[in-house]
Amino acid sequence: MKQQNLFMCQQIAHEGEFIQGFCLNLGCQDLRSQFCLQCGIDPEKHTNCKKDLKGFGQIQGFITKFNQYILDLTNQLNKSYSSVKIKYEEFTKQLDNMKIQLVKISEGLSQQDYKQIQENLQMIKEWYQYSNNQNEIMKQN
Ligand SMILES: [Zn+2]
Numbered sequence: 001m002k003q004q005n006l007f008m009c010q011q012i013a014h015e016g017e018f019i020q021g022f023c024l025n026l027g028c029q030d031l032r033s034q035f036c037l038q039c040g041i042d043p044e045k046h047t048n049c050k051k052d053l054k055g056f057g058q059i060q061g062f063i064t065k066f067n068q069y070i071l072d073l074t075n076q077l078n079k080s081y082s083s084v085k086i087k088y089e090e091f092t093k094q095l096d097n098m099k100i101q102l103v104k105i106s107e108g109l110s111q112q113d114y115k116q117i118q119e120n121l122q123m124i125k126e127w128y129q130y131s132n133n134q135n136e137i138m139k140q141n
């Protein structure tokens with residue numbers, strides 16, 4: 001029975017009135033942000049937040065909506081993570097391949113294996129270009 005009392009309005013003048021729901025206004029100054037039918041029509045109560053008085057059923061509806069929203073965000077986040085993970089793996093693989101190629105070129109140079117150098121020269125050209133561009137950017141800044 002004591003539990004029931006929590007659902008009664010605490011305003012002396014509203015004795016015996018059941019709480020109908022809560023005021024969802026962030027700035028609500030009223031006691032515990034709860035309301036009974038009397039509070040709902042009392043001009044002294046929830047003066048600036050009458051439109052934010054929501055019944056238990058409506059609050060349940062908000063919770064369902066909010067829950068769905070969180071599920072949607074979680075799905076979006078997982079999708080973003082998956083695509084970033086794929087990019088990460090692709091790029092890591094690319095970098096590994098470049099390292100292997102560099103070793104080959106380096107070996108080719110030390111063994112005077114010109115065929116090996118020729119086959120991998122494109123990468124050195126690209127790196128040379130990239131390095132020059134970086135220097136240009138550094139100079140401009
Ligand atoms: Zn009341």
Ligand SMILES: [Zn+2]
Nearest residue numbers: 023028046049
């Ligand atoms: Zn209020």
